[in-house]
Amino acid sequence: xxxxxxxVVLRPRTLGEILDLAARWCFNADRVLYxxxxxxxxxxxxxxxxxxxxxWLWSWTEVWLLAVALCTVAQGAFTVATSRALFEHDVxxxxxxxxxxxxxPSYVGALLVTRSILAIGAVTFVLLPSAWIRVAMxxxxxxxxxxxxxxxxxxxxxxxxxxxxEMALMLGGLGLAIxxxxxxxxxxGHGLVEVVLQLGRPLGELVEDGGSLYALVGFHAAIPYVAVxxxxxxxxxxxxxxxxxIQLRFMALAAEDARMREPPQRRAS
Amino acid sequence: xxxxSTVERLDTIASVDSPEQVRFEYRVAGPARRALAYVxxxxxxxxxxxxxxxxxVVGGVKYDQLTGWSMGVYAVVAFAMEWGYNVLFESLTxxxxxxxxxxxxxxxxEGGHPIxxxxxxxxxxxxxxxxxxxxxxxxxxxMGLDPRFRRLGDLMAGTMVxxxxxxxxxxxxxxxxxxxxxxxxxxxxxARLEPAEREALDLFVRRLDxxxxxxxxxxxxxxLPRFADRLPAAATxxxxxxxxxxxxxxxxxxxxxxxxxxxxxxxxxx
Numbered sequence: 001x002x003x004x005x006x007x008v009v010l011r012p013r014t015l016g017e018i019l020d021l022a023a024r025w026c027f028n029a030d031r032v033l034y035x036x037x038x039x040x041x042x043x044x045x046x047x048x049x050x051x052x053x054x055x056w057l058w059s060w061t062e063v064w065l066l067a068v069a070l071c072t073v074a075q076g077a078f079t080v081a082t083s084r085a086l087f088e089h090d091v092x093x094x095x096x097x098x099x100x101x102x103x104x105p106s107y108v109g110a111l112l113v114t115r116s117i118l119a120i121g122a123v124t125f126v127l128l129p130s131a132w133i134r135v136a137m138x139x140x141x142x143x144x145x146x147x148x149x150x151x152x153x154x155x156x157x158x159x160x161x162x163x164x165x166e167m168a169l170m171l172g173g174l175g176l177a178i179x180x181x182x183x184x185x186x187x188x189g190h191g192l193v194e195v196v197l198q199l200g201r202p203l204g205e206l207v208e209d210g211g212s213l214y215a216l217v218g219f220h221a222a223i224p225y226v227a228v229x230x231x232x233x234x235x236x237x238x239x240x241x242x243x244x245x246i247q248l249r250f251m252a253l254a255a256e257d258a259r260m261r262e263p264p265q266r267r268a269s
Numbered sequence: 270x271x272x273x274s275t276v277e278r279l280d281t282i283a284s285v286d287s288p289e290q291v292r293f294e295y296r297v298a299g300p301a302r303r304a305l306a307y308v309x310x311x312x313x314x315x316x317x318x319x320x321x322x323x324x325x326v327v328g329g330v331k332y333d334q335l336t337g338w339s340m341g342v343y344a345v346v347a348f349a350m351e352w353g354y355n356v357l358f359e360s361l362t363x364x365x366x367x368x369x370x371x372x373x374x375x376x377x378x379e380g381g382h383p384i385x386x387x388x389x390x391x392x393x394x395x396x397x398x399x400x401x402x403x404x405x406x407x408x409x410x411x412m413g414l415d416p417r418f419r420r421l422g423d424l425m426a427g428t429m430v431x432x433x434x435x436x437x438x439x440x441x442x443x444x445x446x447x448x449x450x451x452x453x454x455x456x457x458x459x460a461r462l463e464p465a466e467r468e469a470l471d472l473f474v475r476r477l478d479x480x481x482x483x484x485x486x487x488x489x490x491x492x493l494p495r496f497a498d499r500l501p502a503a504a505t506x507x508x509x510x511x512x513x514x515x516x517x518x519x520x521x522x523x524x525x526x527x528x529x530x531x532x533x534x535x536x537x538x539x
Contacts, residue, residue, distance in 0.1 A: 016432070021299070024281070024418075173301065188404065191402055242484055243485075247488055250491040253491075254491050257495045
């Protein structure tokens with residue numbers, strides 16, 4: 001990992017900057033890579049939700065639970081893709097998926113451990129937000145730091161120490177982004193199908209029915225943004241804790257020094 | 270060896286070159302912060318319309334609905350709020366609606382100048398285009414693709430939304446534990462730092478308490494040879510390892526303090 005090759009400027013950022021930078025990343029990053037990863041992990045999830053709703057006649061509550069469960073695991077592929085694309089050029093979707101699949105058993109284990117903690121927190125209700133904040137970075141700890149499920153949970157717990165407010169705001173921002181994705185897709189879908197094509201509401205209605213195909217699409221479409229924003233939050237934390245921005249400045253000074261030591265002929269060439 | 274990267278790095282800072290060849294940097298606001306400011310403004314507009322609707326219902330005698338002239342007044346005010354709220358606030362308060370004020374955002378011209386009434390009018394008229402096909406979808410896409418997060422209205426009016434920064438003088442650098450007179454005396458008295466070195470060391474020393482001791486020494490090790498060569502008299506005193514009290518990070522911090530300490534100026538003879 002060469003910090004000098006990072007696709008984003010490494011410096012401590014505010015939460016607002018992180019969320020804005022994530023939006024820029026989503027529109028400027030390697031679109032082919034993200035499209036392929038989405039086709040591999042998000043499309044099957046969406047298809048399964050559609051089948052559950054219209055073929056197996058599941059209720060919308062069950063469909064949403066399925067979508068949340070599938071996308072919680074699927075977002076890990078985007079975490080891996082973003083971490084690779086941050087420092088490498090020409091990252092292949094296959095390489096990303098291979099790394100994600102290799103870590104999948106441990107990652108799912110870490111998710112099960114953290115979701116169990118959330119379930120315990122949910123029983124008391126008051127502890128749920130606190131628990132959620134503490135395990136928010138488990139995706140990065142498990143997938144990028146190669147930790148076992150328990151170690152990843154512990155690492156995520158450590159990362160959130162003394163950063164409760166920031167993490168809570170980050171989770172709130174990501175929640176709003178997901179709701180924004182759902183609302184935008186719902187409006188767009190109804191605008192096209194009901195208003196333009198005059199086909200009525202054959203695919204459900206979010207407010208009246210509790211869900212629709214458009215809302216499901218919007219939910220899935222927001223997942224890459226959520227993964228990118230949380231990963232950039234993780235990078236911000238590493239930048240602050242490990243001084244990545246300081247390292248870059250020191251490396252630049254050291255490189256300048258090395259250039260000055262070179263013989264004048266080589267320096268000129 | 271570090272090679273300068275040729276990759277364009279993503280950031281949320283926009284540089285503006287003035288005609289006097291001075292470069293200014295602005296932190297530009299993207300979709301996340303602007304959406305939040307928009308929601309705050311939306312809530313304010315909704316609150317005004319709800320209060321107005323209540324007053325008109327009471328004033329129009331019919332307690333269950335708006336009718337006749339009261340409906341007309343309500344429609345006119347709602348129209349004015351929809352199209353005039355942003356124009357009014359942005360042109361009267363130098364680019365800030367209440368929502369933007371809360372989030373410390375400001376609309377400015379691309380050169381950093383304050384916007385005028387025409388600019389505010391133009392960028393808000395184009396709001397309708399940014400809204401297409403629904404939920405500001407086009408505006409968000411255009412913003413995401415533009416390096417300065419400009420939506421169509423901003424592109425048309427030549428404006429951008431920046432984050433106001435509260436500038437304040439940096440607190441004096443403190444080292445923990447404080448340097449002893451012996452430590453400072455052991456450092457070269459006339460240590461001169463180049464601007465880039467001073468900037469990098471300032472960043473390093475200010476963050477020293479948040480870096481782990483081993484990591485701080487590792488970082489310090491990157492630039493120690495540079496100073497070892499430049500300051501031969503002090504080179505023998507540079508530690509290669511040691512405790513937080515004596516290690517390379519401490520040595521570098523002491524060098525910075527020594528180089529930046531204020532020396533008393535000699536009294537003028539006249």
